[in-house]
Amino acid sequence: MSLDTASVKPMERLSAELADDMERVNALIRARMVSEHAPRIPEITAHLVEAGGKRLRPMLTLATARMCGYRGEDHLLLAATVEFIHTATLLHDDVVDESDQRRGRPTANLLWDNKSSVLVGDYLFARSFKLMVETGSLRVLDILSSASATIAEGEVLQLTAAQNLATTEAIYTQVIRGKTAALFSAATEVGGVIAGADEAIVRDLHTYGDALGMAFQIVDDLLDYGGSTATIGKNVGDDFRERKLTLPVIKAVAKADDEERAFWRRVIEKGDQRDGDLEHALSLLDKHGAMAAARDDALAWAATAKAALEQVPQTALREMLEDLADYVVARIN
Template sequence: MSLDHAATKPHERLADALSEDMAAVNAMIRERMASENAPRIPEVTAHLVEAGGKRVRPMLTLAAARMCGYEGPYHVHLAATVEFIHTATLLHDDVVDESSQRRGRPTANLLWDNNSSVLVGDYLFARSFQLMVETGSIRVLDILANAAATIAEGEVLQLTAASDLKTTEETYLKVVRGKTAALFSAATEVGGVIAGMPEDKVQALFDYGDALGIAFQIVDDLLDFGGTDAIGKNIGDDFRERKLTMPIIRAVTQADAEERAFWERTIAKGRQEDGDLETAIAILKRHGALDTTRETALSWAAKAKDALTSLPDHEIKDMLSDLADYVVARIT
């Protein structure tokens, strides 16, 4: 089940509760992605930013700040920063992965070219650092700068681990924490920092974002073998790109000689044929890899909810708890 067809939509309730702040964030994004000297920058950026994404990451920053009682202006800057970092990484990822579809639309690198996608991504990273500095908080700058570095590390680690059947779940989780969870946790953490919360509450916000991001990515990887095209990417993309995600890692550890030969041919050597995706799914089901991966995603969502228990009682807190359930609703 896709997020769009789930019975309840906590991200929409969050958007309603944070509508004024999100309007300010969207205005700041449009203002800061402008460029007098290079009109292609707003063209490329707008194609992705305005493609109907749910803006979950910037909403997490706004939600954390609101829940913690922040009344200043800089949560808007930080939310825009988070969205710029996210958009920049998507532009770069689509070039690295040679993707042709993002959020159900042609990717920027397909519509323009790889050079434009990479350079506009660089521009957005620069803009994000300008926004961080404007908050005047070294702590915030440290958190988001570290997140940007961790994201890049995660992507490079994924490149080096790709197609290597010796890749372990430990390495997989490092990749997930890098490329996905790092920005989720930074988004929630800076909301607490800007609100002046004590360290234990800031840590709880970090833990929530970290667990939510891990659950989100595991679900995304699982749906590669059983979702629908409505999730915004083609089914089997990860398999075709020879990515070692959790279901495959678990199936490889249990493979017999024939299955091992299949994974060697399709993943390690990249010699894929018609019908291989269906064979891969059959092997995953045979070893219960899809079911155990589903259980792992659910356990990370539960950890996210547990992290909220020490935070102030607030309607936003309930929405964040529901969001953790919602992230895994696609696989339940």
């Protein structure tokens, strides 16, 4: 499956199917990101929110709620909540990573400053909690607040693990489950909860979101070494330059000889990077089959996501979510 054929269609089909709901969610986002006293808040938020993101996470909430037969309005609040949490984490991430590009545009911290980005991110977290409380569901509040804590925990763990050659695949999995998969699984789980779905279905929806998020992040990490700037919305090789020990590098380090390990120690742990180092890193990833092995991991997670939907009633939305798992990993084909 290539991006030019079936891989594009799940997102397009999902977006078309949910267009009315997403229009209402976007209106809700715009209304709730307004600040009466601090105009910089909507300025910064709009810069990121209106940057052309696919709104995948809120669409997952809308899709799972409707797939489970929900006919109310609270799924709109939850979809907006999920997008606010995601946007807040992006603002914080760009400050931590000292990034200068997001979704192909200059980051908020570059256009304004780090303090503004952090504080606006905090504001969006607060707004997200206001939205989730309005559903009146303590269980929804528990799921989304726990996900918010897990996201922060994953980011802190990454600070200590990302530049340490002793980092294992198990630690990497814990990091990306926090920074990415936690919000995916919360987004899909709350859709089932708000719809009053059977507990077994709610668990399956959580598993689907978790596995989809894991596949999504592994693919993102692969694309940093083999994608294009247009595809990933940032500069190719940014993870290398930021000394992030992602899955392909972890796999290559595990098979490295002494000379190769010394190279990785210099460029990742010590941050002593020179002309030609990225190209050498790519050659080592190729030598040890690290990219192919990481791709296999992403494919396995996508298969887990699809299998989790087997007990969900067969509908057009279920088919779209199954195809979405294929779409996520098709980006590396």
